[in-house]
Amino acid sequence: MRRPLACALLAMVFVEHVSYAQPRVPGRAEAPPPPPVQPQNPLAAQTTELPPPPEVSDPMLTPVPRAALEIGTWEDALKHIRARSTDLHIAIQEVARAEGQSRVALAGVLPTINGTGTYTHNIITNTTAQFSGFGANGVPTTRPVNTPYPNYFTGAIVAVQPFIALRxxxxxxxxxxxxxxxxxxxxxxxxxIALGVANAIVAVVTSERIAELNRIGLRNALQRLDLTSRKQALGGATGIDVVRARQDVEDARATLVAGDETLRQNRENLGLALGIPDQIGVPPTVDINGLERDARSICKPVETVDERPDVATLLTRVRIARRNVNDVWFQFSPSVNLQSQVATTTVDTGAAPNSTWNVQAVLTVPIWDGGARYGNLRDTRAQELQAYERAEAQRRQALIDIDRARRGVGVADDRRRVASAARDLAAENDRLTRVSYQEGRGTSLELVTTAQALRSAEIQLALREFETVNARILAVLALAKCPW
Known part of the structure; x- marks a missing residue:
C-alpha cells in the first residue's frame, strides 16, 4: 500500500515543479494569475438575506371585528359626553340644587303671607239674653242667643316681614x-372626564396595535413551525425542535387571546367614559398625536394650583364652613319681625267689630336653649378645620401631580427610546438566529427564545409609544380647567 501512495506524491511534486519551471514563450499571452483567496468575513452572516417565509393560514389570524361605533375627533366624544355622561349630569344637577338652596335662603328675608279659615259647629250650647239695643222710650231690649255660637266662621291673613334677621x-x-x-x-x-376619555382612547389605540402585533407574532411562529417541520422531513431537525416550535405557537395563541380580550374591555371602557354601554372603537386613521393638541383646545391652563378646579372647590368649601360658624354665632343675636293681621268672623258680639286689622313689631331674644347653640358652635368649628385640612391635602397632592406629570413626559420619552433600541436589538438577534438555524448552526431553543423576546420587545415598544402620548395629555390637563 505504500508504493501507490508514494507514486502519487511524486507525481504531484513533479507537476508542481513543471508548472513553476516552465519557460515563458515570446508572443504568448500569459495566463492571468488565479484570484487571491479572500479571508472569510466573520460578519458575513449578518448580511445574509432570509428566503421569503412560507404562506400560512390560521383562523386566529383574522383580526377582531371593528366596533359598530367609532369616534375619531374630540368633537365626536364631547357630543356623546354632553348627551349621555352621568357624572356630568350629576355635577350639573348639584348646581341646580345649590341654586334652589339659594332661593330658599333668600326667602328668609322676604315677607311671608299666610291665610287661615276656620268653620266651627258647637254641639252643646246654652240660650242667653243678649243686649240688642234700646227700644221705645229708651228701654233696653234683648234677644235670645245660643252661647257659644252653634255655627260660625273665622278667617285671617297674616303677613310677616323680617326686619333684623342676621342669620x-x-x-x-x-x-x-x-x-x-x-x-x-x-x-x-x-x-x-376629559382625562378619562383621553386615557380610554389611548388605551384602545394601544390595544389595537398590540392585537396587530400579536397576530404578526402568531404568523411568524406558524412560519417557524412550518420551516422546522420541513427541516425535520429532510433530516435536518429533530422531534424536539418541532415540539419547541409548536410550544412557541401555543404561547403566541395565548398572548393573542389575552390581547383581544383586553382590546374588547378597553373599547367597553371607552363606551362607559362616553356614556354608552357598548364597545366604542377608534378608527385606524385617527391621529393619536393630535390628542394633545385637542386637549389644549378644550382645556385652558391656569396660572396657579389654587385655580385648579379640585383645589378651588375645596378652598370654596372652607369659606362655606367659616360662614356656617358665623351662622351659629348669629343664633345668639335677637331678631325683629314686622307683622300685620287681617281677621274676620261671623260671630256678632255687639261690642267688637266682626273684622279687625292690626300691625305688630315682634322682638325675639334667645335666652337659653339647653346648650344646643354651644354644641353647634363646636361642631361647625371642627368642620371648618376639617375643610381646611382637606383643601391643604388636595393642594399638596395637586403640586405633586403637576410635577410628576411634567416630569413624566421626559421619563416616558426616555423609556420609549430604550424600548425602541431594545426592539431593534431583539429583531436583529431574531434574524441572525433564524439565519444560523437555517444554516444548521443554531438550535431550536435559541430560535424560540429569540422569537419570544422579539414579540415582547414589540409589545413593550407599542406600550411606551402610547404611554408617551398619554403622558403629554396628562401634563396638559394637570394644571388646567375645561370650560367646554
Missing part, C-alpha cells in the same frame, strides 16, 4: 358661595 342674611351669602363651589365641581368633573 337669614348670612344664609344668602353662604348659598351664593355654595353655588360657586358647585360650578367649580362641574369644571373638575369635566377635567376628569
Amino acid at each position: 337669614a342674611w348670612n344664609a344668602i351669602g353662604t348659598a351664593n358661595v355654595a353655588i360657586d363651589a358647585a360650578r367649580q365641581s362641574v369644571e373638575e368633573t369635566k377635567r376628569q
Whole structure:
C-alpha cells in the first residue's frame, strides 16, 4: 500500500515543479494569475438575506371585528359626553340644587303671607239674653242667643316681614358661595372626564396595535413551525425542535387571546367614559398625536394650583364652613319681625267689630336653649378645620401631580427610546438566529427564545409609544380647567 501512495506524491511534486519551471514563450499571452483567496468575513452572516417565509393560514389570524361605533375627533366624544355622561349630569344637577338652596335662603328675608279659615259647629250650647239695643222710650231690649255660637266662621291673613334677621342674611351669602363651589365641581368633573376619555382612547389605540402585533407574532411562529417541520422531513431537525416550535405557537395563541380580550374591555371602557354601554372603537386613521393638541383646545391652563378646579372647590368649601360658624354665632343675636293681621268672623258680639286689622313689631331674644347653640358652635368649628385640612391635602397632592406629570413626559420619552433600541436589538438577534438555524448552526431553543423576546420587545415598544402620548395629555390637563 505504500508504493501507490508514494507514486502519487511524486507525481504531484513533479507537476508542481513543471508548472513553476516552465519557460515563458515570446508572443504568448500569459495566463492571468488565479484570484487571491479572500479571508472569510466573520460578519458575513449578518448580511445574509432570509428566503421569503412560507404562506400560512390560521383562523386566529383574522383580526377582531371593528366596533359598530367609532369616534375619531374630540368633537365626536364631547357630543356623546354632553348627551349621555352621568357624572356630568350629576355635577350639573348639584348646581341646580345649590341654586334652589339659594332661593330658599333668600326667602328668609322676604315677607311671608299666610291665610287661615276656620268653620266651627258647637254641639252643646246654652240660650242667653243678649243686649240688642234700646227700644221705645229708651228701654233696653234683648234677644235670645245660643252661647257659644252653634255655627260660625273665622278667617285671617297674616303677613310677616323680617326686619333684623342676621342669620337669614348670612344664609344668602353662604348659598351664593355654595353655588360657586358647585360650578367649580362641574369644571373638575369635566377635567376628569376629559382625562378619562383621553386615557380610554389611548388605551384602545394601544390595544389595537398590540392585537396587530400579536397576530404578526402568531404568523411568524406558524412560519417557524412550518420551516422546522420541513427541516425535520429532510433530516435536518429533530422531534424536539418541532415540539419547541409548536410550544412557541401555543404561547403566541395565548398572548393573542389575552390581547383581544383586553382590546374588547378597553373599547367597553371607552363606551362607559362616553356614556354608552357598548364597545366604542377608534378608527385606524385617527391621529393619536393630535390628542394633545385637542386637549389644549378644550382645556385652558391656569396660572396657579389654587385655580385648579379640585383645589378651588375645596378652598370654596372652607369659606362655606367659616360662614356656617358665623351662622351659629348669629343664633345668639335677637331678631325683629314686622307683622300685620287681617281677621274676620261671623260671630256678632255687639261690642267688637266682626273684622279687625292690626300691625305688630315682634322682638325675639334667645335666652337659653339647653346648650344646643354651644354644641353647634363646636361642631361647625371642627368642620371648618376639617375643610381646611382637606383643601391643604388636595393642594399638596395637586403640586405633586403637576410635577410628576411634567416630569413624566421626559421619563416616558426616555423609556420609549430604550424600548425602541431594545426592539431593534431583539429583531436583529431574531434574524441572525433564524439565519444560523437555517444554516444548521443554531438550535431550536435559541430560535424560540429569540422569537419570544422579539414579540415582547414589540409589545413593550407599542406600550411606551402610547404611554408617551398619554403622558403629554396628562401634563396638559394637570394644571388646567375645561370650560367646554
